[in-house]
Amino acid sequence: MTAKHEEVGLSNDDVLKIYETMLMARRVDERMWLLNRAGKIPFVISCQGQEAAQVGAAFALDTEKDYIAPYYRDMGVVLHFGMTPKDLMLSAFAKAEDPNSGGRQMPGHFGQKKNRILTGSSPVTTQLPHAVGVALAGKMKKQDFITFTTLGEGSSNQGDFHEGLNFAGVHKLPVITMVENNKYAISVPYDRQVASKNVSDRAIGYGMPGVTIDGNDPIEVYKHVKEAADRARRGEGPSLIETVSERMTAHSSDDDHRQYRSADELAAQKEKDPILLFGAYLKENGILNDELEKEINDRIMVIVNEATDYAENAPYAEPEHALKYVYAEKGGNE
Numbered sequence: 001m002t003a004k005h006e007e008v009g010l011s012n013d014d015v016l017k018i019y020e021t022m023l024m025a026r027r028v029d030e031r032m033w034l035l036n037r038a039g040k041i042p043f044v045i046s047c048q049g050q051e052a053a054q055v056g057a058a059f060a061l062d063t064e065k066d067y068i069a070p071y072y073r074d075m076g077v078v079l080h081f082g083m084t085p086k087d088l089m090l091s092a093f094a095k096a097e098d099p100n101s102g103g104r105q106m107p108g109h110f111g112q113k114k115n116r117i118l119t120g121s122s123p124v125t126t127q128l129p130h131a132v133g134v135a136l137a138g139k140m141k142k143q144d145f146i147t148f149t150t151l152g153e154g155s156s157n158q159g160d161f162h163e164g165l166n167f168a169g170v171h172k173l174p175v176i177t178m179v180e181n182n183k184y185a186i187s188v189p190y191d192r193q194v195a196s197k198n199v200s201d202r203a204i205g206y207g208m209p210g211v212t213i214d215g216n217d218p219i220e221v222y223k224h225v226k227e228a229a230d231r232a233r234r235g236e237g238p239s240l241i242e243t244v245s246e247r248m249t250a251h252s253s254d255d256d257h258r259q260y261r262s263a264d265e266l267a268a269q270k271e272k273d274p275i276l277l278f279g280a281y282l283k284e285n286g287i288l289n290d291e292l293e294k295e296i297n298d299r300i301m302v303i304v305n306e307a308t309d310y311a312e313n314a315p316y317a318e319p320e321h322a323l324k325y326v327y328a329e330k331g332g333n334e
Contacts, residue, residue, distance in 0.1 A: 008226070018055050018059055021055045021076060022274065026047075032092050033046070033249070041093055041094075041107075042094070043107055044253040045073060045251070045252045046248070046252070047075040049246040049248035049249070049272075050245050053178070053218070053243035053274075054080075055077070057221050057222070058148075060221075062229075066146050067145060068081055069130050078117055081117055082112070083112060083115065086306070090310075091107050096314070097314055125158040126160055128155075128160050129160050129167070134147050138174065144233070146229055146232045151180070152182065153182070164177070165238070168238040169206035174232035176225060176232060176239050184247055184257075186255065200240055208237055210241070218278060224241055245272070245274065
């Protein structure tokens with residue numbers, strides 16, 4: 001009997017790479033929470049519970065030519081596209097070497113030119129029209145790439161979402177929008193945010209296919225994002241994908257989700273942990289065993305420890321650099 005990952009064209013090595021990137025995102029995220037609670041870094045906004053959707057989707061893209069416009073939880077996406085744990089820790093500590101902004105932005109505001117990660121901004125959903133604009137530029141220049149952007153389901157109620165998708169649909173642009181529905185917009189549950197059963201139900205209004213899928217299954221996410229990517233590359237336009245998963249932490253390190261989520265709900269979501277679910281799938285198919293699992297985790301923890309130590313000891317930006325890149329410098333290109 002053919003395994004599910006083989007049915008969609010993924011090899012055993014592929015799914016092990018997906019698992020390893022998912023686990024790397026989880027371990028980096030867990031370390032950031034410890035650093036925050038120890039008073040060493042100011043803020044964490046977590047990817048925990050959404051790693052399968054993020055890495056499964058990123059694996060379906062071309063890291064050598066496609067552009068991504070991620071949202072603030074997308075540690076799994078940016079790790080696959082070339083950001084390193086050291087990069088992420090430098091950002092968390094707001095050090096001068098932070099590749100996103102030189103320590104100027106909060107963590108989660110990803111941006112790295114060499115890996116085609118479009119710089120994000122704090123107002124939610126602004127990344128969607130950016131992705132659509134880059135897709136338009138690529139189409140006008142007849143360049144062979146697509147753009148991929150993500151957002152939370154709460155962001156699907158912002159004007160940028162509707163304007164961006166409508167423009168992409170009208171012009172049949174090669175852009176994939178993936179809504180990572182973790183069921184809460186900070187403290188507001190899904191049924192108080194969106195009137196339709198699914199966010200993907202809105203796709204028909206913008207002339208594009210829409211689908212809602214299990215965000216805890218990276219193979220399922222890979223399958224649908226790959227189909228959307230192939231469609232976009234053929235010139236058939238944009239797609240809207242909604243992945244449903246759990247937000248396993250509070251909204252951020254400044255939030256206490258016990259104030260609006262029951263103890264039973266918080267306990268039940270642990271059964272949907274994508275790391276455990278995917279690890280079990282790999283073991284059932286003879287791809288992963290306890291020994292290899294420990295080897296992968298040990299290797300990851302060495303990298304996380306080295307990244308933490310490096311970033312903690314790295315220098316902060318010079319105070320006189322606070323206005324760098326804001327105003328033209330004398331003698332520069334004005």
